[in-house]
Amino acid sequence: MSFHHRSSKYGRYTGGPDPLAPPVDxxxxxxxxxxxxxxxxxxxxxxxxxxxxxxxxxxxxxxxxxxxxxxxxxxxxxHRLDGTLNEVKKLLDTAVLEERKQLARDAMMDNTERAFREMQLENLPRSTAAAVNELASYDWQSSTAREAYDRIKDLLGREVLDQRFAGMKQALEGATEEDRAAVAEMLQDLNGLLDKHRRGEDTDADFQKFMAKHGQFFPENPESVEELIDSLAQRAAAAQRLLQSMSPEQRDELMSLSAQAFGSPELMAQLGRLDANLQALRPGEDWTGSERFEGQEGLGLGDGTGVLQDIAxxxxxxxxxxxxxxxxxxxxxxxxxxxxxxxxxxxxxxxxxxxxxxxxxxxxxxxxxxxxxxxxSPQAMRRLGRSLLRDTAKQLSGRQGRRETRLAGAAGEQTGSSRQWEFGDAEPWDVTRTITNAIRRTTADGGDPGSGLRLSAGDIEVAETEARTQAAVVLLVDVSFSMAAEGRWVPMKRTALALHHLVSSRFRGDRLQLITFGRYAQSRDIGELTALASRREQGTNLHHGLLLANRFFRRHPSMQHVLLVVTDGEPTAHLLPDGDSWFDYPPAPETIRLTIAELDRLGRAGTQTTFFRLGNDPGLERFVQRMARRVDGRVVAPDAGDLGAAVVGEYLRAHFRDHPYDDADWAS
Structure with missing residues (x-):
């Protein structure tokens, strides 16, 4: 017997990127x-x-x-689990039929003996296992019948081995007595190795010696005794679950038939010893489970064990x-x-x-x-802010009449672009572009730039600038529970991220403060605001928010002050002198009075104020209109999905109040 198992081992592709892997988005x-x-x-x-x-x-x-x-x-x-029993039954039926044919043909046989044999075959137990066992000592007259019966023992032997060693059923087909002796010797040596391992007496040399002698039985090529035990225990546990998944009748039949495996009771004894060793070494495996098979495709013991391994x-x-x-x-x-x-x-x-x-x-x-x-992380916030700002730019550029032309050429901050010089320009030259223009012109006229360049007025480009006024900006956002309940929570945060990215990347001279107001108001960085969870907290304390905004503006007295207020409800809370928050609904007159007083202070300081009213509450509409009129401010009533574009647009409008802008530039 020889085992020609071709073993392949696969690992991660190391010749470069995985050719099957899609790009990670x-x-x-x-x-x-x-x-x-x-x-x-x-x-x-x-x-x-x-x-x-x-x-x-x-x-x-x-x-x-x-x-x-x-x-x-x-x-x-x-699947169902009667494959082996059906195979045995077919072989048994073949053996009995061939024997009856031989008895009918044998004219030399004594009639009494023939009648006895026919009666013996006729009265076999209905149980396949009992019939096989009863015929164990039968003296077969037909060589074909004897061969079929011997194949039962061979099949059972290969199946019970296949339960513990995958592929053994096919490998031992047509095996000789020498092959079976080799299997028996392997089982004896394997149990000896496992016994020593249980006692802690084995060495790596013991394992290597075992594999050198019996490695052909283990095509998976375990590299240590622990790997060997793992693979054997998983298979053996699956075999136990297979038996427990059978009906009691099927299980009894197979247990009874197992005694006929190869006609060798010693084989079953060695396998029983192997199971005991493996259960002791790997008690964590599932040795007691079962499954319910309900299909029509019969499985043998080995294949069924493989299916149980697949299920595990x-x-x-x-x-x-x-x-x-x-x-x-x-x-x-x-x-x-x-x-x-x-x-x-x-x-x-x-x-x-x-x-x-x-x-x-x-x-x-x-x-x-x-x-x-x-x-x-800040890196993630920047990337997300950039993406949100691009979305906002698309919304803005799609609005009728929103796209304008940015004023260039006035003294101010350099944009990184250049333009052709015009009479009266005082901006610094863009030397690189100017020399490049001169080289191109000289070459086009047939001259040699290497012999010297002469500049003309048309060659000169100047660094482009735009007039900018530095601004101190407060985005004051309502975080009362109604914002989350009405689906405005995420749009509010997306708006804050887009505005934060615009200020930090394109208008670095500006200062932005994010302030949330619910029962209390609080200044937050963009990370805190993004991760802020909604809370069932009553109160819309615009008064406290305006106090914090006023404090921020006082720290930047030379900048243009811009206040952007996002809210979906009237003020229902105000801050008391001791620092507590007073809540009342409908809004208390004292809450309204204090909120208006703080807004008036901002108005007297020249703050440009815009209210963004979310929702259709008539009371809120009347309130913000009155508040805006007091400070010569504006009211914008966007849908939640347009909030980002509305806030960014108002910021740009306030920032470039005296100079038009091009939203394609800031969003790039």
Missing amino acids: LAEALDAVAEDVMAGYSPRHALQEYLRRGGRHMEGLDDLARRVQQRRSDLLSR ELDELSEQLSQSYNGSRLDDLDVDALARQLGQNAAVTARTLAEIERAMQDGGYLRRGADGDLRL
Whole structure:
């Protein structure tokens, strides 16, 4: 006998990027995570939700988990566990039929003996196992019948071995007595090695000696005794679950038939000893479970054990895909097992999701705060702000009459662009562009730039500037619970991010303060505001917010003061002298009086004020109109989805009050 198992080992592709892997779209992942963070989820939870949902063109963990469960269900609904019993029954029926034919043909046989034999065959037990056992000592007259009966013993031997050693049923087909002796010797040596390992007396040399002698029985090529035990225990535990998944009648039949395996009781004794060793060494395996098979495709003992192993692997994958245990990461996912069960495309998806998780956590988009939890990093905030600002620019440029021409050429801040010099310009020359223009002109006229250049007025370009007034800007946003309840929470945060990115990237001379007001008001950085969770807290304390805005403006007396107020309700709270908040609904006269008084102070200081009214509350509409008239301000009533464009547009309008602007420039 020889075992010609071709063994292949596969690992991660190392010749460059995985050719099957789609590009990792971190922009989509970041947008999705940030959207959930702004809705109130923690960054960790938001990332997990994205990985569960997947992307626009990519499956998520939930999709993979659903496919895992579907494959598990298919295995159970397609198979049943009587394959070996049916094979034995067919061989038994063949043996009995051939024997009866021989008895009918044998004219030399004594009639009494023939009648006795026919009666013996006629009265065999209905149980296949009992019939096989009863015929163990039968003196077969037909060589064909004897061969069929011997094949029963051979089949049973190969099946019980295939339960413990995958592929043994095929490998031992047509095996000789010498081959069977080799198997028996391997089992004896294996149990000896496991006995020593249980006592802690084995060495690596013992394992190497065993593999050198019996390695052909283990095509998976374990590299240590622990790997050997792992693979054997998983298979043996699956074999136990297979038996427990059978009906009691099927189980009794097989246990009875096992005594006929190879006609060797010693084989079953060695296998029993092996099972005992493996259960002692790996008690954590599932040795007691069972499954309900309901299909029509019969499975033999070896194939059935393989299916139970597949089911165990699918259950493990389901647990890994759930990511529900402490410290879970997608790096824990057994990608090779996923490829075996669902195919290479599923493995590619899993690798892509794991790469997104690593890139988000290790690539700078999420970082751990002082409390140990994940937060959006400044890098992520900048990228998200840039994306939101582009969306805002598209909304602005689509508005009728909003696009204007930016004033260039006046003294002020350089834009990075240049233009041709005109009489009266006092801006510095753009030397590089000027010399380049002179070289091009000289070459076009047939001259040699190497012999010298002569400048003309048409060659000269000057650095472009734009007139800018530095501004101190306060974005005052309502964070009362009605903002979240009415679907305005995320648009409010998106607005703050877009404005923050515009100021920090294109108008660096300006100063922006973000102030939230609910029961109390509080100055916040953009990270705090983005991660702010909604709370069921009563109170719209605009009075406190205006106090903080006034304090900020006093720190920047030389700048233009711009106040942008986003709210969906009338003031219902004000700050008391002792620092507590007074709440009353409908709004108390004292709340209105104090709020108006603080707004008047801002108006007297020349603050440009715009109110952004969200919703259609008539009381709020009347209130903000009166407030705006007191300070010569404006009221804008955008839909929640247009809030970002409205706020940014008002900021630009106030900033360039005396100079028109081009929104294509600031959004680029």
